[in-house]
Structures are given as C-alpha cells and as structure tokens.
Amino acid sequence: MPDKRQHDPAGDQQMGRGFVAYTFLESGRTELALYSAFLNYRLADDTLLWVLQDTIYCAACQRITMGEKLPSLEDLAAELKLLDDHDTFTLEGLAFLERDPEEHRQELLRRIKWRGDRQSPAKCLHCSSTEIHSIPSRGEFDHPVTGQRLDVTDEGWIDAASWEAEFSPEGFPLDPTNIG
Incomplete structure (x- = not known):
C-alpha cells in the first residue's frame, strides 16, 4: 500500500x-x-x-x-420521485448529510434540466477524453x-x-x- x-x-x-x-x-x-x-x-x-x-x-x-458520472434522466426522475414521496430512506440520508430536502429537490430539478440538454458523453476530468x-x-x-x-x-x-x-x-x- x-x-x-x-x-x-x-x-x-x-x-x-x-x-x-x-x-x-x-x-x-x-x-x-x-x-x-x-x-x-x-x-x-x-x-x-x-x-x-x-x-x-x-x-x-x-x-x-x-x-x-452522467446519471440517466430516468435515474434522476426516480430520485426526485423518492424525494417527493417522502421516502424515509431518502430523507434519513439527506438528514445525515445535513442537506435540506427542498434545496436537494431544487438541485435535482437543475440537474435534470442540465442532463436533458447535455449532448456529449462522459469525459475524463483530467484530459476531457471520452x-x-x-x-x-x-x-x-x-x-x-x-x-x-x-x-x-x-x-x-x-x-x-x-x-x-x-x-x-x-x-x-x-x-x-x-x-x-
């Protein structure tokens, strides 16, 4: 090591x-x-x-x-649904991370819009290669x-x-x- x-x-x-x-x-x-x-x-x-x-x-x-990491629109929508349905596991995870559920919801909505507009595949964060x-x-x-x-x-x-x-x-x- x-x-x-x-x-x-x-x-x-x-x-x-x-x-x-x-x-x-x-x-x-x-x-x-x-x-x-x-x-x-x-x-x-x-x-x-x-x-x-x-x-x-x-x-x-x-x-x-x-x-x-480019999540699919389906995965993001499923995450938003869990939040909107007040899923206990999701809310407990946000509480553990000290994240406000409404702020997380707004971030998810922005991420869904961004992901829907995104055209290019995932890239290396160091050299931009696909x-x-x-x-x-x-x-x-x-x-x-x-x-x-x-x-x-x-x-x-x-x-x-x-x-x-x-x-x-x-x-x-x-x-x-x-x-x-």
Missing part, C-alpha cells in the same frame, strides 16, 4: 480528499483515484452544479483516475483494456492537494491549465 501522504511541491493547500486504491495483483503496483468536492459545472444561467464523479480508466491518460471505461470501486475485476487483474485494496480519506475547477455544461474545463 502506498504512503497516502502526497508531496506538494507547488505548496498548494492540502485537504482531505476521498480516494480509492487499485492494486494490480500481478505486479503489486497501486494507483489512486482521487475525488474532489470542488468540481462544478458553470451553467448558462451562471449557477454552479456539482460534478458527479466516477472512477475510470482513461485510455488517453493511460491511468486510473476520475471521470464524469475514451474512458468506468471501473468498479469495490472488489476484484479485470482491467478494461489490458485484462490484468485488479483489486480495490483501500478507500477513505487522504491529505492531497486541493483541486477546484469549473467545467462547461458539456464537461470541458473552463480553465484548461487547471487539470487537477
């Missing part, structure tokens, strides 16, 4: 970030996929919408990293390109450089030099 403390040569602010560790079983090499809580789409009305993230293998980056493969965040599986066997060996929080970025509604970085 790698040392989870990362050196920050630029002196950028360190913060706790979620991670998933993937170990290649044959070689023992480990790659980390790091989430960021500060990635947003800048919508046409100048509001922000948080980017949902998915662990991926990016063929262009040739590594395990983070990509966009040559990405979603990978599991639990258990053993075969690498989607090489076929090598991988195992999710750890997950949690790690001190790492902060990454804040904004993306267009189609998933392109508004500042292409800020690729996390």
